[in-house]
Amino acid sequence: VKKYRRGTDQAHFDFVGSIYGTPLELALARAKEAYPARGEGFEGVTLVVDHRCRVVVNERANRRNAPADHIVLKAGVATKGCANLPQDMRVWSGIILTALGSEKPLKNGLRYRVVTIQRAEEGFSLQQVNDRDETVGETFTLDAARLASSLRLSHAICYFSCQARTISGGLRLSQTNHKYFTIRHLVVGLGRGPEGHCIEVE
Numbered sequence: 001v002k003k004y005r006r007g008t009d010q011a012h013f014d015f016v017g018s019i020y021g022t023p024l025e026l027a028l029a030r031a032k033e034a035y036p037a038r039g040e041g042f043e044g045v046t047l048v049v050d051h052r053c054r055v056v057v058n059e060r061a062n063r064r065n066a067p068a069d070h071i072v073l074k075a076g077v078a079t080k081g082c083a084n085l086p087q088d089m090r091v092w093s094g095i096i097l098t099a100l101g102s103e104k105p106l107k108n109g110l111r112y113r114v115v116t117i118q119r120a121e122e123g124f125s126l127q128q129v130n131d132r133d134e135t136v137g138e139t140f141t142l143d144a145a146r147l148a149s150s151l152r153l154s155h156a157i158c159y160f161s162c163q164a165r166t167i168s169g170g171l172r173l174s175q176t177n178h179k180y181f182t183i184r185h186l187v188v189g190l191g192r193g194p195e196g197h198c199i200e201v202e
Contacts, residue, residue: 012196016187024183028176028201031186037172037200044170044198046156047189049178051083054156057174058087061155066090071117076149084161089153093117096129097151105140106150109161115139131166159185167192172200 015034019027046061048054070092078085084100091097096113099106106112107128113135115125123141130136142150156174173189175181186201193199 009195009197012190012193012199015196016190019183019187019190022183024181024186027183027186031173031190031201032176035173035190035196035199035201037202042170042172042200044172045154045167046172046174047159047162047185047192048156049159049175049180049185051085051158053175054158055085055087057156058153062090062153065155067092073144073148076145076147078149084152084158086149086152089148091117091124091147096133096154097147098154098157099150100152101150103150105142109164111154112151132168159188162192163188165192166194168194168198170198170200172202174202176202 015030019030022030043065046057048057070090073089073091075086075088079101082100089097091114093114093116096111099108099110099112102108111129111131112126113129113133115127117124118141123143124147125139125141126147127139128136171189171193173186176186190199190201
């Protein structure tokens, strides 16, 4: 709020700072006016309140974006006590997934691009990417079972999971009418995007 570090849109930074201490109803109305949602054909990252919505949005976007040469991975084994459940995924070279858990070579919350699919039964080559989708570190291989259980689709993520992220490109704030949606969700969500013209508020 005090120092602009995420981009070149000072007006967006000032807007986010201006809604601190504002009643949610008023702040949300201002945000919807400043960053209107532009229809169903959204391409980018959608922020959601609950995991049920995350699964639905991920499924729709994953199905829509999958190229003809994708492969389908069935949902892996769930992590005990974790609400972020795995789901069936269409996977292809170039898709970016988010890690759950910190068992090497993965680190929780970091993003990994599928580089190559050798054969589903042999493994997938992956490489970490940063918030600008630039590659970081060495390529490594995971088998299908580990990928299906420890990586998640990243078309939609929960607000509470994105607080350290800068999300470049399209960003949509969803579930703004959810009973648990607060001014904190709105501020965190808006603050993830460095450029206001890429943001939409439902």
